[in-house]
Amino acid sequence: MPDLTQRSPYGTYLEHCRKGELAYQVSAADGKPVFYPRVAAPGTGRTDLEWRVSKGVGTVYATTVVYYKNEPPLNVALIDLDEGFRMMSRVEGIDAVNVKIGMRVRVKMLPGDEKQPPYPVFTPAEGSQHHPGSTSHPSSGRRGE
Amino acid sequence: MSSKRGSIAVVGVAESDLGQVAPDTSPLDLMAQGTFRALEDCGLKLADIDGVFCAATQVRMGPMALSEYLGIKPKVFDGTQIGGSSFMSHVAHAQAAIEHGLCEVALIAYGSTQRSVSRAAASPREINPYESPYRPFMPPSAYAMAASRHMHQYGTTREQLAEVAVAARKWALLNPKAWEKEPLTIEQVLNARMVSYPFTVRDCCLVLDGGGAMILTSGARAKSLKKKPVYVLGTGEALSHASISSMPDLTVTAAAVSGPKAFAMAGLKPANVDMVSLYDAFTITPIFFLEDLGFCPKGEGGRFVSNGAIAPGGKLPVNTSGGGLSYCHPGMYGLLVMIEAVRQVRRECDKRQVKDCEVALAHGNGGVLSSQCTVIFGSPSTI
Numbered sequence: 001m002p003d004l005t006q007r008s009p010y011g012t013y014l015e016h017c018r019k020g021e022l023a024y025q026v027s028a029a030d031g032k033p034v035f036y037p038r039v040a041a042p043g044t045g046r047t048d049l050e051w052r053v054s055k056g057v058g059t060v061y062a063t064t065v066v067y068y069k070n071e072p073p074l075n076v077a078l079i080d081l082d083e084g085f086r087m088m089s090r091v092e093g094i095d096a097v098n099v100k101i102g103m104r105v106r107v108k109m110l111p112g113d114e115k116q117p118p119y120p121v122f123t124p125a126e127g128s129q130h131h132p133g134s135t136s137h138p139s140s141g142r143r144g145e
Numbered sequence: 146m147s148s149k150r151g152s153i154a155v156v157g158v159a160e161s162d163l164g165q166v167a168p169d170t171s172p173l174d175l176m177a178q179g180t181f182r183a184l185e186d187c188g189l190k191l192a193d194i195d196g197v198f199c200a201a202t203q204v205r206m207g208p209m210a211l212s213e214y215l216g217i218k219p220k221v222f223d224g225t226q227i228g229g230s231s232f233m234s235h236v237a238h239a240q241a242a243i244e245h246g247l248c249e250v251a252l253i254a255y256g257s258t259q260r261s262v263s264r265a266a267a268s269p270r271e272i273n274p275y276e277s278p279y280r281p282f283m284p285p286s287a288y289a290m291a292a293s294r295h296m297h298q299y300g301t302t303r304e305q306l307a308e309v310a311v312a313a314r315k316w317a318l319l320n321p322k323a324w325e326k327e328p329l330t331i332e333q334v335l336n337a338r339m340v341s342y343p344f345t346v347r348d349c350c351l352v353l354d355g356g357g358a359m360i361l362t363s364g365a366r367a368k369s370l371k372k373k374p375v376y377v378l379g380t381g382e383a384l385s386h387a388s389i390s391s392m393p394d395l396t397v398t399a400a401a402v403s404g405p406k407a408f409a410m411a412g413l414k415p416a417n418v419d420m421v422s423l424y425d426a427f428t429i430t431p432i433f434f435l436e437d438l439g440f441c442p443k444g445e446g447g448r449f450v451s452n453g454a455i456a457p458g459g460k461l462p463v464n465t466s467g468g469g470l471s472y473c474h475p476g477m478y479g480l481l482v483m484i485e486a487v488r489q490v491r492r493e494c495d496k497r498q499v500k501d502c503e504v505a506l507a508h509g510n511g512g513v514l515s516s517q518c519t520v521i522f523g524s525p526s527t528i
Contacts, residue, residue: 010274036275036391062290062395065342066282076281076341078290078390088276088390097342101297119278 001039001047009037012051017118020109022056024085025049035085056107057082057125065096075099079122093123148240150411151528153251154367154374157187157360158484163473164324165260166354172203173214175256179358180215187360188371189250194360196221196248198235201256202268202476211254221248227384228511229424232359232479233518237380239361249362256356257476264352267476273388282341285349285427287389287513289341292429294395296343301432301447303343307334309428310347310470312456317467319457319497324351325471348428350468355475357484364528375490376528378413378504379521381406389513396444399517400437400508407519408439413504415439418521420499421461422486424478424510425468431455434508435463438519462499465489479509483520490524503527
């Protein structure tokens with residue numbers, strides 16, 4: 001369990017972001033990935049969480065396009081990373097309306113600014129193929145629920 | 146020990162004023178107005194209330210503030226805040242309290258002035274560092290992503306979503322209290338301003354002021370009051386997540402847990418239900434709940450609602466008030482979801498009355514498909 005007077009789970013995540021890394025946790029006992037970062041594994045309560053750096057490749061699980069006034073359409077998506085965890089992000093580099101479920105994507109770390117710390121977005125992976133398993137729920141012990 | 150079907154009954158229900166209230170009206174004014182109307186509805190007095198259940202986005206400590214406003218000192222109070230389904234949860238908790246003799250007359254109340262003060266002021270968003278940077282338009286974007294998944298897996302179409310809005314509007318035109326007064330077509334829903342794909346503004350609930358109250362007591366005491374009791378036959382509560390990125394499967398809600406719990410307690414099946422009141426924050430939500438509560442197989446919700454099947458004259462009456470889409474949605478809509486179900490069982494619904502309505506199911510949703518609570522109501526003939 002981390003010493004919360006010294007460092008928070010989100011703080012550690014951010015340190016990785018600053019290095020251009022998308023970090024997640026794994027429970028050592030059962031190998032299950034944990035995201036968002038926590039002080040203990042959800043469901044099991046195990047405190048054996050180890051930090052890992054994702055390869056940053058995943059598949060679009062769900063997507064929407066937000067229409068804010070006087071702004072170009074904005075993509076918001078849920079991405080299933082190949083390591084077995086899911087996160088909210090957006091897919092850049094193509095029109096928001098062309099982001100499709102099943103699309104393969106690769107992480108890109110944005111530097112952020114004074115108000116917003118660095119954060120990960122995604123772009124279509126080269127030769128973007130639809131992932132064959134994308135139509136069903138990821139099954140490989142994604143969460144400890 | 147689990148609660149017993151029919152041990153408590155709804156004896157009084159009322160809406161507060163709805164739609165657009167006068168400047169500087171407070172959420173507590175609306176809760177109190179609903180409370181006094183509900184007391185009038187059942188013939189009980191303020192001093193009879195010894196249990197206060199309430200949740201609101203603009204009043205952080207609801208039971209405390211409402212008890213002070215009303216000038217009562219309840220023996221039991223519960224401010225469970227799980228979004229729009231809080232009030233179904235309050236019914237379940239009131240039932241436990243009344244069964245255990247902790248209180249005898251329970252008040253459930255809600256009020257919001259979100260139209261007057263703006264949604265942003267009425268329900269400030271909590272910052273989530275793993276979601277907020279992406280600027281989802283919450284809550285619509287969360288439900289929109291769930292809809293995207295349902296469309297992808299089951300072939301659900303935007304036209305089928307629009308059917309839900311059109312059915313709600315047809316019911317609303319039969320309800321004098323409904324906000325919307327004009328007919329609506331599928332084409333109008335599809336061509337309206339896009340908010341968060343696949344939702345246009347007509348796929349999204351209204352943003353209005355409003356509130357109401359419900360009074361419950363023991364089944365025994367309910368028999369001596371002004372109107373016929375509407376018994377609580379079954380309740381079920383379930384949580385699955387808080388943020389949409391942690392929802393295990395975006396096409397299955399915890400209504401698949403709360404529904405069977407409520408049906409088991411009631412000793413009933415979906416086929417026994419005469420009328421359904423489903424929290425329609427967005428057009429996708431009744432589709433999810435029809436599936437997860439067992440009214441149609443998983444994935445069939447879009448086809449189930451097609452061709453006016455849930456509109457007046459259709460195969461299943463759903464959201465006869467006009468729903469959150471066309472009647473009223475004051476931020477947390479669950480109490481009004483139940484009030485319509487109670488009124489249907491009482492046969493008080495005039496032009497929109499469902500014939501021979503003995504059993505009505507009310508289902509609440511909170512957060513971003515996060516909390517799901519079901520209550521099944523029945524007439525005296527069901528006891």
